[in-house]
Amino acid sequence: MLTVSDLSVTLPMAGVPVPVLSGVSLTLPRGGSVGLVGESGSGKSMTALAVMGLLPPGARTGGQIGFDGHDLLAAPEAALCALRGRRIGMVFQEPMTALDPLMRIGAQVAEPLRRHLGLSRAAAAARAAALLARVGLAPPRVTPDLYPHQLSGGQRQRVVIAAALACGPDLLIADEPTTALDVTVQAQVLDLLAALTAEAGMALLLITHDLAVVSETVEQVLVMYAGRVVESGSTAAVFARMAHPYTRALFAASPHAAVGDPAPIPGVMPDPRARPPGCAFAPRCARAGGECTRTVPPLLGTDAHRVACFHPHAAR
Amino acid sequence: MKGSAWRSPSLLAGAAITAVMVAVALLSLVWTPYRPTAMDFVHRLAPPSAVHPLGTDSFGRDVLSMIMAGAQSSLTVALIAVAVGAGLGIPLGALAAARAGLLDDLVMRGCDLAFAFPALLTAVMITALAGPGAGNAMLAIGIFNIPVFARVTRGAARGVWAREYVLAARAAGRGDAAISVVHVLPNIAAVLMVQATIQFALAIVADAGLSYVGLGVQPPQPSWGRMLNEAQTFIWRAPLLAIFPGLAIMLAVLGLNLLGDGLQDLLDPRLRRAR
Structure with a gap:
């Protein structure tokens, strides 16, 4: 391939x-x-x-x-x-800097879904929540409305992975x-x-x-x-x-x-x-x-x- | 973050002074002690008193009412001028940062060219060509604000473009325009806000300068600059006539500068942490 x-x-x-x-x-x-x-x-x-x-x-x-x-x-x-x-999805080395500090993690995962799959805001948000849950970031400990600085390094890398995998590359x-x-x-x-x-x-x-x-x-x-x-x-x-x-x-x-x-x-x-x-x-x-x-x-x-x-x- | 705002005296003082200015300007739209254009030749050049708290000018107009109305016109001119400067300068700067190369050079050399002319002189030139009036004053001051915003935006935006999350956004298939709007601008908003506050103060001075030489807001609508101009003739007989509008300009500028400084102090640790 x-x-x-x-x-x-x-x-x-x-x-x-x-x-x-x-x-x-x-x-x-x-x-x-x-x-x-x-x-x-x-x-x-x-x-x-x-x-x-x-x-x-x-x-x-x-x-x-x-x-x-x-x-x-x-x-x-x-x-x-x-x-x-x-x-093609990509996961970067530095989870501290690979996420936009001013954007909620759910929105960052939802971004490619809306861009590439044309999902509505609500559908993309629901899908993003499911993706975050799939990489082990589920409520109540981690919710999609958190900001990157509220997560640990490992959790952030999971967000980056969820975003990279969002569209099923x-x-x-x-x-x-x-x-x-x-x-x-x-x-x-x-x-x-x-x-x-x-x-x-x-x-x-x-x-x-x-x-x-x-x-x-x-x-x-x-x-x-x-x-x-x-x-x-x-x-x-x-x-x-x-x-x-x-x-x-x-x-x-x-x-x-x-x-x-x-x-x-x-x-x-x-x-x-x-x-x-x-x-x-x-x-x-x-x-x-x-x-x-x-x-x-x-x-x-x-x-x-x-x-x-x-x-x-x-x-x- | 909320706690530290209260520990910054310059932010508090700046916000308070600016709030009072804005409140006075808004109030003047619905109420002033006297009509700011109403003349009273019997009580010309009256000293401050209970009837006229700041006295009257050479036409017997109430100085307090004129200063209130002047605040409204000054703030309006400055606000629209900064909006023009930011509205054109920020997209230009963002574009230059996103598309390094020829376009970047063009925009930045254009800014250099604009900076080569003294700002107020440019404004005088523009209003002299286009005719005096509030609208042209806004435009003239706005135009010399464009390169300021373009340059600040470009500098800050290039820093953001170098971040990994922008690379990540590109790896997610985002185009340059979308990245500029979604990732770059929100991350430089703090810098731009501080700059806008400082430009606002400068625009008030520029507006006062233009109306002092008669190129700003036209009579009979009062403006701080023209009040200063008219007070000149009576500077020895009634020095307070020059002092009050001067104080108003000084306070407005001081308030905005303190606010800008305070905002910068407030936002700086966050910027430092993100770096």
Whole structure:
């Protein structure tokens, strides 16, 4: 249903075009789920914004984003507006800022219903109340006439999820939906997302920096680094092998999955304005050899498992 | 929030003074001690007394009645002028914020151009071209209020456009116009309210200035500016004639400025928290 092929995005930074995504491809079947994993700046959120057609002004794109026969990169703004919120829903990272502070939560959930489904005020309000109840925000504790500041972070994220799901989209993009939440609430929100998408046969594109989060939630994983996919495949295959040194490093750095203390990855991600000519991870990689600093390793393998590395790890 | 309003003396004083001004203006529509245009040549330039609490002017008109009627004309001119400025400036500013790029540059450079002319001079020029009178005074003052509102709206609106809930609204399929109306304007309403209060005070001064030079409300309808003008001739014989309308202007402006300051103090912590 969603097919991203060879997506590249260039953003102007201080007037100079800087590549932020190169050669990103992914396939998300109807009802399927894909996790995009990587550090800050790896390009995972940029991929989501590209799918939504919400890239910052001045962004230049290449490749295709196919969604049910539409090419989203070529679609006019009006067509995208009709698609956003209706067929593609999005949940944002910061529930503190993703809600309008001056608007009652019921109205915020009802907004897309009125906009896309043309429901009357009363019908949209009733539907919004039902949606809020579905995500666990039911009276008497939470009523639709509350304002966002009267809710906790987890409750607000539930409101954001209810609004994103209001029109029954075919695809839900969740950009770090649990990062800003308490650890105790994270699991609840993830379970809720998984349950709702499974129930409605909705495809899920889950973006996170936490490999452990995807291991329990999605069918396929794409590990991104510096704007490229470095490892991809079914969740089982990727976790069984973790062929790319970056995938292993990321896993070791995860507070949930690591055995013993989480190990930070040494070094920092290269500045997108000055990426090394070869593998972008080479400067931080213990296995890097001469060719790693010269050539970008291609993403090779089968649909079940691909890796872009000259010195991949064998099975764990 | 309700509690803190009572702890702000400037807000309270400003609101009280402004309320009195508005009440006096409204009262003058139905009642003034004397008809403000009624002349009484026997009692010209009378000092304040029980019969004429603020005395009479050179035509024997009751100064208190004139000040009351003047309040009404001043507030009306200022209110409509601010409404014109806000009514055109806010949409322009919101549009500029929503559509960055060429349109934004056009609107903002247009504002710069308008700011390059001294406001009162522009108003004098406009009324000189279009003819004196209350209507043209409102228009003239309103026109120089447009860039003020456009600029304040654009600045505040751009801050809101950078918020994630605007991105969320776009992700929900909202167009720019709907986002401006539903999300952006309500979130900058506080800033605009404070600005409108301050512009109201400035418009009263501008109106007094225009009617002082004879370009505002026309005789025989009284106005504070013209009262000042007429008092000039008798400044040594009857200085109170100039002092009373001067005090009225000062009080109206002071009240509105205190109100604006108080509102800003009241709304600021909320703005800071949202940031």
